Amino acid sequence: MPTPDTRVRTRSLRFAGPGDVRLTAGTDRALAPHEVRLRPLAVGVCGTDAHIVGGSFPAEPGVVLGHEVCGRVVEAGDGATTPRVGDLVTVEPHDYCTACTWCRAGQEHLCSAKRGYGVRLDGGMAESMIVPARIAYVLPPDTVPWVGALCEPVACCVHAVDRLGVVAGEALLVMGSGPAGAVLVALGRLLGATPVVAADTREARRDLARRMGADVVIDPRDPEQLRHALDLTGGEGFPAVVDAVGSSTVLEQALTMARRGGRVLEFGVAAPDDVAAVRPHDLFSRELTLLGSVINPWTHQRAVALLPRLGLEHLTPAFYGLDGFDDALAAQRRGDVDKVFVAPAGEAAALGG
Template sequence: MKAFQVSAPLNYRITDIDVPQAAPGEVLVRVAFAGICGSDMHIIHGDNAFVRFPRITGHEFAGLVEAVGEGVDGIAIGDKVCIDPVISCGHCYPCRIGRPNVCSALEVIGVHRNGGFEERVNVPAANVHHLPEGVGLDAAALVEPYSIAANVLGRMQPHPGDRLLIFGAGVIGLTILQMARALGIEDITVTDVIDARLDTARELGASRTLHGQRDDIEAAVSELTDGEGIPLIADAACVPALLPQMLRMASPAGRIGLLGFNPTPSDLVQLEVIKKELTLVGSRLNNRKFPEVLELMASGRLDPLALVSHRLSFDEMPGAIDMLDHHPERARKVLIQIGT
């Protein structure tokens, strides 16, 4: 069968491998669709400290159950499913307090073990989610990025009437925008430095957009809020140098959600944090958010296919990687059709 394998940084190709067998407690999924994520690009570039090569990447995917391992109940051959990539031990401190997405022994499908950019993949039965009526396999392949959005918004604990400022209108910023609207947040400002991304943010319901280089964002926020500041700020740009500006723009009792893995230090002005009693929260992966996202998709309150800019065949995937490397402004979410 075919698989997209990264053998080393910048060394990747579609290759032939053996079909895996469904192990006890696992399910063999015939992959239909998979999305290319920025995290996949980091692996390809060698910027992910957790990955071990060679690796079949891909953590956003959906498909059909082809085989069921021993001891698996409630899952049948032919079921339409999507896969939560977060694998946790269930015993460590984070798992014991209900935070398995930061498990001490965390594994991520597509990072620590082979993922969805292959025609068939073995996954733990506990990570399998059935698709509700009305959610297609193409849309279901995008549940994972929306789970990221649901997780960071949950960590920020929105209150009714809160305004939200999103830094960055890439895929994660746009999923946060859509998820926030689905959860009832009405006043949402999005900032980016690429006009096409800001156009998309407005199409998807942003109340307003600001250009990070042409507009005075702090002045605009001050005018919008009569100097009070923004209660919710989501950092989907993941640029450490922006943190001081976020601290200044946050309202008293504001919450800032951080998503980036950039190891560069950020300047943190303690006075800004203390005088406003700000809350800075990290958000990694998702904490059991797949059911919530699937319910919102089934109800029509989320439209994941609005994010898709390219639908490509599996054989076209190397070209898609090249496009994302050299012309990222041309793409939003790239969806790869692997099977039918």
């Protein structure tokens, strides 16, 4: 008599190709040594997911989506000692080759063969997720799961302020106040940037920036409000400016808002074919520094530590089941709630119930 198959069947949201995301059911594989199995509780939906589904951010067909993951460990493979079964964890969602020039120079995030979970490796929009124990970071047990899922964007923002060199007592301008821009505002404030100014074309986003601690918020389409922002710096411009939108228009404006000797950071994910007009004479004569920042090199642990200090509970979350991904994506695109999550185990579990 054949042995009955007792392995659990789980549902997953898989990217089948541009515009094609499918809810599939499959059987979980056994764990390899040093792996853990998670039950995802809250998984953030962000611009990157929208770009993947839209076809402008390359991803592996068939991959399970979801790279902003908070879950509970339900099984640990041989040799996996931390985290333990029952721990609430956040995932640092990358795999590095360990052998290329960058991996060997301590710059793993620039690895030539980097693979992201939820992009090239199976992510967290599923009832079950398997990751190496090494990339699962333990959260304090009272962490609200949807807040825990924000560790990934927070870790990217920590790298951004490291790159930008935010200095206490210096003015900071954050252009774009989606969830990541709002975290940059909160981080800037914690670091002592003064004043922290946030710019966004949408009223709801400006309101979010205000809630996250911006001293002043402006609509960057309004010349009067731009002048007001510059007035706050004595008309000289900002020493530190971030494009948290990822757009040539915003980058061009960011360069005009920087003061002589200022630093401008490109942080948002722009379309690969978007081209900005930059005047070399401007970079030269004003001695501007133009920087980029990508993902989260060794900042995930710092994000875990910072999590309770950022006021993330000021964000209004919205939750969707695995069967509601189209609606979740539409809500993310509309931007009328602060942050959208897929809650594979239900909304109550994402809220910590």
